[in-house]
Amino acid sequence: MYVKTATRRTKDGQEIRYLQLAHNEWDADAQRSRTKVLHSFGRADQLDRAAIERLVVSLGRLLDPDRAAVLSAPAGLEFLEARPLGGTHMLDGLWRRLGIDATMKRLLAGRRMDARAERTLFALVANRALAPSSKPAATEWINSDVHIDGLTVIDEQACHRAMDWLAEIEPVLAKDVYFQVTDLLNLEVDLIFFDTTSTYFETDQADEPVARDERGRLLDQPAGPSATGDDNPDGAGEKVKLRGFRSYGKSKDSRPDLPQVVVGMAVTRDGIPVRVWSWPGATGDSALIRQVRDDLREWTLSKVIYVADRGFSSATNRKALMQGGTGYIIGEKLRSGTAEAKTALSRQGRYATVADNLQVKEVKIGSADRFIICYNPDQAVRDAAVREQLISQLTEMIDGTDTLSRTKRAELAGVISTKPGLHRFLRQTPGGLLRVDRAKIERETNLDGKYLLRCSDPSLSPEDVALGYKQLLQVERGWRDMKSIIDLRPVYHRREDRIRAHVLLCWLALLLIRVAENATGQTWTTLRAELQRLHVIAYTGPSGTFRQSTELTKPQRDLFTALDVPAPKKILDLAVAD
Template identity: 65%
Template sequence: MRTSTRKNADGSKVSYLQLAHNEWDPAAKTSRTKVLYSFGRADQLDRAAIERLIKALTRLLGSPTAGGRGRQEPLPGLEFVESRPLGGAWLLDGLWRRLGIDRLLRRLAAGTRRDPVVERVLFALVANRALAPSSKLAATGWVAHDVHLSGLTGGDYTVSDDACYRAMDWLIKVEEKLARGVFDAVADLLNLEVDLIFFDTTSTYFETEDPDTPVWRDEHGRVLDPDGEPGAESGRESDAEGDAPPAGASGRAGFRTHGKSKDARDDLPQVIVGMAVTRDGIPVRVWCWPGNTSDSPLIRQVRDDLRDWTLGKLIWVADRGFTSAANRRHLAAGGGGYILGEKLRSGSPEATAALARQGRYQQVAENLRVKEVKISEHERFVVCHNPEAADRDAATRDRLLTRLEAMIAGSDRLTPTKRAELRGVISTKPGLHRFLRTTPGGLLRIDATKVAADARLDGKYLLRTSDPHLSTEDIALGYKQLLEVERGWRDMKQVLDLRPVYHRLEDRIRAHVLLCWLALLLARIVETRAATTWTRARTQLQRLHVGTFTGPAGVFRQTTPADPETRRLHQALDIALPPRILHLHTEDPAPR
């Protein structure tokens, strides 16, 4: 058996198998190889056809079976070395290539000093995040021993933690071009409806007591160098107090710093992460800001960053943190629009006016009723009522009232000073304090009027939009899809393990978030095309293994049979299953 290898233009190698023997050339007085038969590519070997050939030759020779399925003894010297999960990485790699991310990264790295396998290293980090989330140091061990990755397993290249960090440092430099290229590929593959963009933010904290040193930043939260340009190194020390700010500076802040935590961890430094998602749940892009950044101005930067993308007319959907007048003007500029929500309990003039308007609710979904109210000539307002949410609000209020009753029980017998102290304690608990009333005599009571007023708001919220053509139903259901972003945050934190973040430098933290976004993107495409959850698909795919065998003739890797569900997942994504003989090299055995 002879193996010939050909190198493709992209650097990959393809092996071919041939049946050959040597013949003596008396004229040239040398031995020449004559090819008797070509079996084709080694990774597409038709094993069944070879077994049939062996059986036919065996019958011709009349000797016992030596190569058919009935053979009981292994080939002399053949040894099973290891088995690794293959299915998850194979499917993700196929999707990665279908989206052209491999070609995009190689094109961006062309002409630079980047290692030629930087694309493979970045894919390994994304696959690790999707399949077995861990630190970058642990990911190198995972690649070396616990998974089969095309281009990395069994080759001469060993993924080190230093290679991972270098790849991450380069990734943040090509973030803009990568995000645009990935979106164009995903929109083409899935034929996305990009008419609604949902945006929301979350925070992620760090297990460290000390926040980062403040540095000068631009309006987008990027570090500025003394000349007013975005700095290349985000872990540098701050300018001394009193130094003049560089041009374009918006303020001083550390990246990991204290702020209003959405994880209820105000005691720890954090960063803010934003995500834009389509109506299909596909994450378009992510952003990172210092931990003390308020929500209000962020959506303006996001809209500007996506302005040149081929998105058509967009309706931006966001929560109550983005309803400022400046945001509304910015989102409506250039023919765009918005759907923004806020609580009726906010007490804003619009909320108060909406509550004062009479009207009949219209049922638009099983658990959603809506009515449009006339408040402004420039915006439309829709009051929504969710009966299930109303029941939850009522149950929450009952628990709060029960707790408040227990706290003030017997307070009439306390001295005025002690009652004042108790009132001060209750004032630190907003959920309880809003239902507390103090009588002219200083006694503590539950305010029945406030309880009744609060009950009238159960399950209700207010939507405002600038689009004059959307139906009331589309406005309400469009906002309801904002849950897709919340589901993205939940999966990024619980399935892909966004936290803990094992990095200190700002650019590494940003790169870590980008890797999590790419992993979430691949997972969402699997869910969209295969009608399943990523958790269920991941468990199923990881049952497909590849075994490695070595012997005197060399090394070969053979995959386990794919079960029906694994076949269905590959068919749904139009990705070929791995060949039964994944690798066959007959020159030198693999190192033990």
């Protein structure tokens, strides 16, 4: 296929040139090639050049950027390379809008460090958001596969030094980022959602226990006779603990065979992650929210209600969260909860329907706390279906066991005890017979679709309490994205400070992703795919080398506008030859 020129002469002898899109076809009968005109562009002197340019750009999208750049290179210039630009340019724009670069540069002042540390950390954050990989692979990605403003070549050691510095400045950086984000985005920060997860390491060797304080921080002095490996649930005094950072614990990744660390995250009602924490892998959840409360209190926030799941509902935690005028909304355990919870569930009353088919009612039991029972009819149907399936499976397992010996029945009961869902409904008679516990089924039926909330704030309506707790899903969504999009796990670092820095890089990547999603209303997967189609092309010639960005599509332009990020310049770099 090619552009053909046809010439015609007018009556007055003037020569007119016409441009046509043509290609040659083989005529089998005539045994010769014939020219077939596919489209006529009209007179050459009246050509709609803007329309031709749009056609070329449109056809160029069907090709790989590298190949399109080679074919469209201006005369006398040699194509060098093409790299994705859109994703890093957008993330860099948000990085600067949120003042992260300014904070890091301020903290760099007067330090004997590479001045590119801020750029290096941005590049590592962009890698987590766009193409998560190990640090050696991330270094290669930065050097060869992407365009990052202000950073051309970097080595792995520079990345590690920048990470070490990030772990050092985290308290100041987190505070500055929080106030920049809330002010710039005008966030409503009356609810802080907190939850934890765990992330594992591809090694079968845990770290050696070392002396730590209650918050899992390393202590300078060795552990003395008072050192203990137990938690201090009452929070009385600072006990020295012997813990390795990478250690075995209750895994939330279903990998109890691997060492892990515990990671906590605080999120606003808008889904913006404002801070993360890292603790040794054997740390229990119950005491962690007190540290979160103390750390965020240093930010001198206005009144904040902390929202947390059932793992944080101890009396010590509730007392700590009430200090300084703050409060809490905490899920309460239903099956093995407090006497107050059992009393609340036994009280009668009418439910009021709120959003998303959720029904709520407040129960007065004389406690300083308020108790709100939430009921979801759809969830009740699902709970009943799951229970029926479990009971059917249990019945099949114990059917006919009366004829077995007592020893065999005890062995089967031991097997069932390893399956919590089935064991919940198993009852053993004094004679050792295995039965389905009908009384337990009746009690469980009364809990279908229900969960119980404990709230300390008297001003919130029951509806606000229920909907606020439901937004705890924002944290769970954050964990899903941290693990599936940003690749928090598995972690390949060995040193504790590097592990903490890795978690911080993932947090900063999630922060930029959430800001982008909230501003555009699109998922990160969609945003990333569209933006990564924007490339920077490098050419060289007798006069020098230059880099230029490809043409913006309308969707790309709309995204930059929504994010309040300037579109990239046409010419990004120009080096004139000597």
